[in-house]
Amino acid sequence: MTKTSDDRQSEQLPLLTASVKAQGCAAKISSSALFEMLAGLKLVSPKELICGIENFEDAAVYKISDDLAIVQTVDFFPALVDDPYIFGQIAAANALSDVYAMGAKPILALNVLCFPACDYPPETMQEILRGGASKIAESGAALAGGHSISASEPIYGLSVCGLVHPDKILTNSGGKNGDYLILTKPIGSGVGLLAQKAGLLSKSASDKLLQSLTSLNARALEIASQYDIHGATDITGFGLIGHVLEMARGSKLSASIEAKAVPIYSEVEDACAQGFIPASAYTNRTAYQENVLYDHNQISLALIDLLYDPQTSGGLLLACEENQAHALLADLLKNGLEASVIGRFDGGHPGTISIV
């Protein structure tokens, strides 16, 4: 149960999210700001570096030999729920997801932890790490160390190393005209976490949301790897629109999203319509809206807001041919994943999205 700021003062311990200004991937810096910052950097680009900064990939990929490449990523964010164990699980699932999004298998993980050691007992820190370790173990990777510092907000995540065959790498840029887009988790977690904090979500909706956020994308990738996948990414801070747009740009295609087909966590659309929307959803909107077309009379504002909503530990977005898509979708559903076809790539103006 979420407490108000008044309740908090009567508590002995501050809530884990008390000092946090932006939760989860909602804390991500906007892509346009990032682009400007990175533009001036001097970069070394050895030929072995297959995926670097250029296409805003989920992780870096370095080819070691003809049949082996390493995938390296780091991801961390401020506490987004008050339960430290669940926070640890979500942060770890989110970091591991970048490796899966490249088609790779995680092998090593390092903890990244910032912790206000004066404000919370050591058990809280332990619980965060225990939650993270549970997901690392589930992924089959080895937890091999990490780094922690004292800080004003609790922040946790992982640096993860994975392995992949260079021919099996899934990038942002492999999509083909006519490809179907399959999403393997619902969206709306940014709004959902705010609504949960506000006490608007029922217990079952809240449990289901957290269950989804703590679940790994391992199974989705395992199933997808049996199909001919042209491109993949995971849906995180830039929202569904931002990540579809990255793939469309990378693939030099346009995309269409069928708004009604996009699965949304339960009770979240209503909270969204009431204005429980994280700041970075608006940042995402500002960053991407000039490339997004839709008819205001056909699609509700709440739905559009949700398409821009920053996601934490979101699902995989997979691009594949139509006949593959039908079989893959059936396979994902059969395995209990909340997957759906949410749109497709088409031959319109490259790097644009139409929402229908």
Add this chain to the structure above:
Amino acid sequence: MSKKELDLRGLTCPQPVLATKKLLDDASVQEVRAIVDDQINVNNLTRLANYFRAQISVAQKNDSSYLVTISRSAQADHGDAQAEQIQQSQLQIDKAKTGVVVFLTKDMFGEGDLEFSRTLINLFLQTIYESGQRPDAILMANTGVKLMAKANSCRKVLDDFREAGSEVLACGLCVEFYKLKEEIPVNQITSMFNIVEYLFACGKVLSP
């Protein structure tokens, strides 16, 4: 009828929108004047006002904070389309007008075995919904308002209609009388005056 003031500066999300929502949830609050730090909170409150079908006006103050005024008329029916964000839903309804109003004055379909008649009303609503027909409004009076109770099996399909663009409204007097005030969203409460207006203005009334 009352007016409330809130100073929401310095609070982090979702506190500003939550505090405002709590006031608007109380139907006796007619106006809320809130001071917020930034445009994000203005955006969120604009959506909240739209949700409650209330009017909103925003004024930027000298210290770069914003004064947001949310007010609703006594009938709490149609919001003002002034703010550019307050868009779609209303327009969509106007555009898609079918001229059909469903008027439910009891919580069952016709007269007969009680349980059977209650199953029939659910079937009636489901059938309309699944046929793709969208009435402009579904109006409920007398025991008809009980269909909106949370435990009633018709509540879901009524919510589906609302989601699909139909107005779903319950007579305020009846809601009060059957003590269902807690269960029905305040923006779905209407007056006998409005019901009469709807019935006269529409082309066809379906009343099983």
